[in-house]
Amino acid sequence: xxxxxxxxxxSMNSLKVRLLLSTLIMTLSVLPIIGFTLSNAxxxxxxxxxxxxxxxxxxxxxxxxxxxxxxxVMPEQLLENQFNVSQSGLYAVISPLGSSKQHNNMLLWxxxxxxxxxxxxYLPAPKVGQTLSSTIxxxxxxxxxxSFSASFxxxxxxxxxxxxxxxxxxxxxxxxxxxxxxxWLWLFILMVVFIVVQVVWLLWTLKPLTRLRLExxxxxxxxxxxxxxNYPLELMKVTQQFNTLLITEExxxxxxxxxxxxxxxxxxxxxxxxxxxxNISDSANEQLQRINHIVEHQLKRAQSAGQSSWHxxxxxxxxxxxxxKTLAKIYQDxxxxxxxxxxxxxTFRGDEADLMxxxxxxxxxACKAAVSQVSIKAITVGKxxxxxxxxxxxxxxxxxxxxILSRGGRADTYQLGHxxxxxxxxDLITSYQGQLSIGKSSELSGASFTLFFE
Amino acid sequence: MRLLLLEDDLALQKNxxxxxxxxxxxxxxxxxxxxxLFQGQEYPYDAAVIDIxxxxxxxISVIRLLREKNIDFPILVLTARGSWQDKVAGLDAGADDYLxxxxxxxxxxxxxxxxxxxxxxxxxPLIKNGPLVINTKSLQVEINNQVIKLSSSEYKLLEYxxxxxxxxxxxxxxTEHIYDQDxxxxxxxxxxxxxRLRKKLDPNSDYNFIETLRGQGYKLKRLSTx
Numbered sequence: 001x002x003x004x005x006x007x008x009x010x011s012m013n014s015l016k017v018r019l020l021l022s023t024l025i026m027t028l029s030v031l032p033i034i035g036f037t038l039s040n041a042x043x044x045x046x047x048x049x050x051x052x053x054x055x056x057x058x059x060x061x062x063x064x065x066x067x068x069x070x071x072x073v074m075p076e077q078l079l080e081n082q083f084n085v086s087q088s089g090l091y092a093v094i095s096p097l098g099s100s101k102q103h104n105n106m107l108l109w110x111x112x113x114x115x116x117x118x119x120x121x122y123l124p125a126p127k128v129g130q131t132l133s134s135t136i137x138x139x140x141x142x143x144x145x146x147s148f149s150a151s152f153x154x155x156x157x158x159x160x161x162x163x164x165x166x167x168x169x170x171x172x173x174x175x176x177x178x179x180x181x182x183x184w185l186w187l188f189i190l191m192v193v194f195i196v197v198q199v200v201w202l203l204w205t206l207k208p209l210t211r212l213r214l215e216x217x218x219x220x221x222x223x224x225x226x227x228x229x230n231y232p233l234e235l236m237k238v239t240q241q242f243n244t245l246l247i248t249e250e251x252x253x254x255x256x257x258x259x260x261x262x263x264x265x266x267x268x269x270x271x272x273x274x275x276x277x278x279n280i281s282d283s284a285n286e287q288l289q290r291i292n293h294i295v296e297h298q299l300k301r302a303q304s305a306g307q308s309s310w311h312x313x314x315x316x317x318x319x320x321x322x323x324x325k326t327l328a329k330i331y332q333d334x335x336x337x338x339x340x341x342x343x344x345x346x347t348f349r350g351d352e353a354d355l356m357x358x359x360x361x362x363x364x365x366a367c368k369a370a371v372s373q374v375s376i377k378a379i380t381v382g383k384x385x386x387x388x389x390x391x392x393x394x395x396x397x398x399x400x401x402x403x404i405l406s407r408g409g410r411a412d413t414y415q416l417g418h419x420x421x422x423x424x425x426x427d428l429i430t431s432y433q434g435q436l437s438i439g440k441s442s443e444l445s446g447a448s449f450t451l452f453f454e
Numbered sequence: 455m456r457l458l459l460l461e462d463d464l465a466l467q468k469n470x471x472x473x474x475x476x477x478x479x480x481x482x483x484x485x486x487x488x489x490x491l492f493q494g495q496e497y498p499y500d501a502a503v504i505d506i507x508x509x510x511x512x513x514i515s516v517i518r519l520l521r522e523k524n525i526d527f528p529i530l531v532l533t534a535r536g537s538w539q540d541k542v543a544g545l546d547a548g549a550d551d552y553l554x555x556x557x558x559x560x561x562x563x564x565x566x567x568x569x570x571x572x573x574x575x576x577x578x579p580l581i582k583n584g585p586l587v588i589n590t591k592s593l594q595v596e597i598n599n600q601v602i603k604l605s606s607s608e609y610k611l612l613e614y615x616x617x618x619x620x621x622x623x624x625x626x627x628x629t630e631h632i633y634d635q636d637x638x639x640x641x642x643x644x645x646x647x648x649x650r651l652r653k654k655l656d657p658n659s660d661y662n663f664i665e666t667l668r669g670q671g672y673k674l675k676r677l678s679t680x
Contacts (some may be wrong), residue, residue: 265507265534269463272534272556276469292556296536328543330552332572353539360538432543 016206023198027191035187042179046172049135054146054165061092065109067152067159072108083111087139089168091117097125097149097160108161123147123164135169181406208232212239219246221347224311257353264299268292298425300357301431316346316378316387319355323363324376331367339375346378348385348453350432358428361421362389362449369393373444383454390441390448401438429453455610456480456631458502460490460511460516461532470503473559477498478593478606478613479566480633487511494520498527498613498630501570501612503562506544514547528569530562530664567591574617581616584677585660588616595655602654607632611647612655615674624671627650648672 057080066073072094082090092111107119117138124133124147132147143274146169151160218224226243274280275288317340324338348355360377366374370391379389396404404422429436434453441448457479461467467483474481482492482497487508494502494516502520506513517529528551531544536554544552550572551565565592566578579591585598593609595602604612610632615623625644632644652664665673 202525261535261537264536268534268536268555269466273463273465273469275556276473276559278472278559288556300537322542322546326542329545329550333568353537356538356542360541 015209018204019202019206020199023195023202027194027198031187031191031194032129035183037185039180042183046176050144050167050172050386051146053169054144055131055148057090057092057165058148058163061094061163062150062166065094065152065161065163067154070154070157070159072152072159072161073110078111083113086115087117089170090111091138091143091166093119093122093123093164094165095123095125095162095164097128097151097162117229123162125149125162128160134165138166138168142173143167144169144172175324208235220313220349222315222352225250253351254259260299260302264295267295271295296392297427298422301427313343313347313349314352316348316355316385317342317344319348319352319359320363320376320378323356325361327363327367330364334367334370335372336367336370337373339373342376342378343380346380346385346387349383350453354428358425358451359387359389361425362451366391366393366422366447366449369447371446375441375444385451385453387451388448389450390444391446392441392444393446395445396438404438417428455500455613456482456497456633457566458482458484458490458497458499458504459494460484460487460494460502460504460508460513462505462507464488470559470562473563474566476628477563478610478612480631485509487513487516491516491519494525495523495667498627500631501528501530501566501573503532503566504549506540507534512541517544517547517549526573526574528568530565532557555675558579564591570617574618581613583616583619583663583674586616586655586661586663586677588613597655604651604654608651609649611644612651612674613671619674619676622667622671622673644672 030437060079064075064078074094074178078092080090082088082101083092084310091114093107093114094109095107097107120136124132124145127150128149128151129249132145134145134147135145136145146165146167147162148165149160149162151158153159164181171427207284208229212227212231212235215224215227215229219227226246231239271288271292275285280288320340320342328336328338363374363376366389370393371440374393375390378385380386426436429451432453434451437450437452439448439450440446455478457474459467459470459474459481461470461483462485464485467485471481471483482493482499484493488510490504490508491511504513504516508516511519513531517531520529529549531541531549531552532555533540533544533552534555541552550569553562571579571581571590579589581588581590587596587673588609589596590613595604595609595612603648611628614628614631625642625659628644648664648666652659655661656663661677663674663677665675667673
């Protein structure tokens with residue numbers, strides 16, 4: 001239970017990691033697909049525009065071409081100036097349409113821009129009325145070749161020709177490259193913005209969960225009793241029910257304690273009446289003491305919250321402060337000096353009444369055994385709590401140490417009634433899966449009781 | 455010594471009263487919190503024994519209210535619960551010691567005795583004043599190592615004055631501490647007891663322990679220990 005709220009925040013079990021990962025996957029896969037699609041669409045569009053442009057040029061050339069006496073007559077200059085300027089990147093060639101492929105030395109006409117350019121050996125020859133598009137290499141660079149065949153009529157005879165329009169791809173490639181560069185740059189910016197927005201959104205959305213985790217940690221440490229923060233509607237139902245559970249559990253425990261206290265009260269008053277009678281025999285008195293010990297012991301065991309009260313954490317120093325104040329009053333005559341070294345963060349993960357019972361009994365014993373000094377030290381290392389109570393009395397022999405730890409055992413060095421106290425301490429420690437060790441105090445030379453809790 | 459015993463269980467109250475009276479205490483009884491609080495505010499007790507579980511007003515509240523009114527006689531708490539939380543609560547409210555039920559009556563008497571002595575600044579049950587020594591545990595009085603026999607009332611008077619050395623105490627205060635609340639305060643019985651004490655403790659007027667201050671009361675003088 002304890003580890004739930006300390007789960008590895010960066011494991012796949014974390015909602016934050018899951019959401020971040022899905023956001024990243026979505027961003028890194030969707031945005032490149034969009035990029036490729038746009039780039040392809042643009043390239044196709046650019047291709048289509050070039051084809052249309054060449055088609056328009058072909059119409060304008062056919063408009064000015066004439067066939068007279070079976071001879072092709074072309075004007076010296078074409079309307080589109082790029083055809084008239086040498087190596088302009090836009091070329092036109094007319095060849096007779098005969099075989100499927102035409103040799104370049106059979107040309108009927110070529111534009112002035114073609115003067116220093118060498119054509120490939122063979123050019124495509126589409127059927128009359130059809131077009132063909134392909135790419136060719138001219139002067140070491142890629143060019144688009146658009147071929148269109150048409151048939152003129154001269155003196156009643158067909159005169160079929162093919163017009164080849166050649167356009168450098170340089171402009172096309174530059175436009176495409178520019179577009180792609182800008183596209184990927186903007187997609188990258190979009191990706192960064194998208195991820196940042198997603199992370200911010202995620203943190204904002206998960207903030208109530210972080211707050212819930214912190215509040216639960218505080219409850220576990222005993223720093224607060226219920227969840228107090230305002231939670232979003234989706235969580236409110238859960239937090240309200242959790243608070244109800246906490247309050248109900250607390251009330252039930254209090255009710256249970258009170259019921260047991262009332263039971264103790266109603267049992268002990270008649271016992272006190274019998275014990276206060278003057279004519280009571282020693283054996284009856286002994287039996288009364290036994291009954292009293294059994295009642296006391298079993299009631300305290302029943303009242304102990306044990307480790308079930310996971311959400312309660314008690315600062316050790318508040319409990320020791322109260323106890324020392326009380327004991328200093330009770331043992332006023334002994335003028336004891338108390339040496340308290342309790343770390344501020346030392347926390348007992350359990351019920352305050354149980355801690356008070358354990359420390360109260362041990363400190364009370366120490367005060368009884370001490371000559372002038374009693375010390376209590378508490379430290380927390382990680383989740384381990386160690387509490388040591390020592391005195392400067394005559395100490396406890398090793399043979400008696402085991403006896404003290406057994407139920408109801410009582411060493412002669414301690415006054416009457418201490419056995420039950422130590423047995424209760426032992427029971428409580430066991431219920432919290434802790435350990436008790438008895439030894440000799442190196443500092444005060446008397447007995448030392450050390451409690452360990454995980 | 456005059457005590458307030460605040461206990462709602464009448465059988466236990468009666469038994470404790472018997473033990474306390476037998477131990478020379480003057481005991482006023484109360485069986486609920488409100489009655490106990492009223493008596494605690496009205497009479498100058500030397501100590502009180504208060505049970506925690508009481509009807510009308512619980513023992514812890516009675517102690518807290520008495521302390522709030524600066525009533526400072528020592529208080530011994532009786533508790534059936536016996537948990538350290540209850541003990542801490544009782545002593546935090548202003549009690550001076552606790553006793554968990556059931557208890558041996560001797561334990562109660564020893565604790566009370568210690569509390570009353572402590573409140574008078576005496577650590578030991580033996581209170582000495584020059585040649586005069588009283589043992590508040592065995593109720594024995596000695597002068598120059600000779601045991602002096604005193605009546606119960608004479609002892610009560612002497613013990614009170616020994617715990618208040620060099621203090622002038624009026625007849626009415628002495629009466630209040632020696633007799634219960636039904637006693638007629640106009641009686642001159644204190645004068646009789648003082649005369650008897652002087653005769654028994656100092657027949658030759660060697661020490662003149664008890665001084666009479668006309669119109670004010672009596673004072674037991676502090677003598678140096680010889």
